[in-house]
Amino acid sequence: MTDFRRLTGMFVAAMGLILSAPQAFAQQPDRGDEPGLIADDGYQLDPEWQKQVVYFRTTEPPGTIIVSTAERHLYLVQPGGRAIRYGIGVGRDGFQWQGLVTITNKKEWPDWTPPPEMIQRQPYLPRFMAGGPGNPLGARAMYLGTTVYRIHGTNRPDTIGTKVSSGCFRLVNNDVADLYDRVPVGTKVVIRQKPEL
Numbered sequence: 001m002t003d004f005r006r007l008t009g010m011f012v013a014a015m016g017l018i019l020s021a022p023q024a025f026a027q028q029p030d031r032g033d034e035p036g037l038i039a040d041d042g043y044q045l046d047p048e049w050q051k052q053v054v055y056f057r058t059t060e061p062p063g064t065i066i067v068s069t070a071e072r073h074l075y076l077v078q079p080g081g082r083a084i085r086y087g088i089g090v091g092r093d094g095f096q097w098q099g100l101v102t103i104t105n106k107k108e109w110p111d112w113t114p115p116p117e118m119i120q121r122q123p124y125l126p127r128f129m130a131g132g133p134g135n136p137l138g139a140r141a142m143y144l145g146t147t148v149y150r151i152h153g154t155n156r157p158d159t160i161g162t163k164v165s166s167g168c169f170r171l172v173n174n175d176v177a178d179l180y181d182r183v184p185v186g187t188k189v190v191i192r193q194k195p196e197l
Contacts (some may be wrong), residue, residue, distance in 0.1 A: 034173035035112075036134040039173055041079060043157040049087025051175050065103075065151070065179075065189040069096050072161050073086040074132055074151070074169060076182060086179065089170040096193055097167060101145030103187045106180060107131075108141050110141040115148045118166050138182040139173040144189055151189075152176060 049072075056075055060066060066075040066083075067089040075083040090096060109131035119125055129135050138153020151169045153176040154160070160172055171179065 012080045015060070035129050035136055037155045038133050038139065039130060039153075039155040039157055041173070045087060045157065045160055045172065047055075049161045050085065051086050051178065053078070053082055054085045055081055056085070057081060057171075058083075060188070060190065063183065063187060065117075065183065065187060067151075067189065069098075069191065069193050072163075074171065074179070076179060082178075083181075086171050086175045087155065087160045089156075089162050089164050091167040092163045093163050095167045096167065097149075098191045098193045099145075100176070101147065101189050101191070103142045103151075103183060103185050103189060104145055105143040106185055107141050107143075108180075109135070110137045110152070111135070112137045121166075138170070138176060140176045142180060142187075 054075075056077065058064075058066065058075075058077055060077050062077050062079045064077045066077065067073075067088070067090075068075070071174045072088055072090055074086045074088045076086075077083050111131050112129045112135050113121070114125050114126070119127065131137070134155055136155055137150065138155060141152040143150050149167050149169075151171070153173040154170040156170075157172045159165075159170065170176075
């Protein structure tokens with residue numbers, strides 16, 4: 001009888017661990033958003049994600065931003081069949097989107113107020129965080145239309161080239177500052193999920 005009780009107790013404990021694991025896993029911090037972490041400015045991006053001028057064929061006029069979520073690149077169209085290409089982090093599966101918007105606002109070292117949907121998914125996030133080096137929005141933000149999405153910097157340069165965000169497009173701080181200085185409010189932004197043939 002003692003062995004039966006011991007086995008029953010072990011079984012109940014094991015089932016408790018198994019049943020609580022998914023909930024504990026769901027509450028794990030999203031490695032893409034780490035409020036308070038100071039960006040490592042010495043982090044070296046893989047050459048694929050480094051800013052560079054590339055040949056780029058498009059019918060869009062110079063000054064247009066084209067985001068290719070499949071490629072994880074953002075292109076700023078330039079004259080002469082070229083573009084400045086930046087490596088970006090994009091929305092994780094289920095958080096990618098496409099469309100045509102304009103930049104409606106720009107901010108340096110923006111404050112961050114995670115939207116209610118994000119708080120529901122990630123309840124450990126702060127409800128507000130003042131702009132600065134530890135803010136997940138990084139050094140600059142460009143607000144996209146009337147959406148909750150932005151093109152912004154990051155305090156996690158190691159996430160460039162990955163699918164990690166809740167729908168925003170992130171660049172390393174030096175790149176987002178460069179882009180910010182090149183585009184005005186009103187800039188057309190085309191977001192594509194699939195490469196154009």
